[in-house]
Amino acid sequence: MNMKNKDNILAEIVKKTKLHFFRSVFKNYHASSLSLGESMILEVIEYLERPSINDLVKFLYMSQPNVSYRINVLQEKGYVTKNKSVEDARITHIILTDKYFSYKRKKNELTARVLRNVENKLDEKEREYLYENLDLVNRELEKELREFLR
Template identity: 35%
Template sequence: MLEQAFNEVYTKFKLHFYRAVFGRFQKREASLTTVETFCMEIIMALGRPTVNEFSSFVGISPPNAAYKINNLIQKGYVRKEQSEEDKREYHLVVTQKYIDYYNISYSYLGTVMARIRARFPEEDVKKIEEMLDIISGELMPEIPLPRLSPRT
């Protein structure tokens, strides 16, 4: 069944990330709470949102969002960058510290993608990519994301 197969893959990605995060707690390297980790994932996915864009996306008040973001700034995971277009506006930019933290999850994605490329013929890989683009772009309009990097 499609639902079960997709849920299993999605769950394995989540569990891999959670296990890696808990491993950091064991080594006393983690300084993000669970909610802060979710906030960082959202900021990263939204690609340089403003505080208001972040608060609107997660459905919390701007003061509550500002409080959470200030904690992330103090911990060194986010910085504010003044907008070139509107000097009154600031964008949230993830720092290298968070990118290193995030790579726990992203490196596993790379591992799985390499296994897909090795296991399936190129035309199947292209079909999977096409299907994922359609799923993301057309079938999930409630969660628009900026294209983070162009595909080749």
């Protein structure tokens, strides 16, 4: 691997997975009934793990009526449910449904297939090393994202 590729390998991986994601969203637009914006909101909901409507308003820099409308559309399409907080009935959490996770599995087929292909080319020690390093990258990305979101 030359130095240029080494410096940009993560960017290249992200670019290729995003391209696959966008293509799958557009290719399956009618089958999934999701727009690109709805797909992105679902990704945010998954990342934020059971966010409230207010959490989404803050994260997406959108108005509360706009977020509520989009959540209602996603609920009508069967990708999310709304759950009132037991502690505070004014708070509604957004929960992803099995329909979303089925959509996500289909969307993530490429990365799962690529990882299986890579695993098949490595011995046990190399696979362990690969996952340790991928976990390190993941933790660093998480740290950077948390800083960005503050």
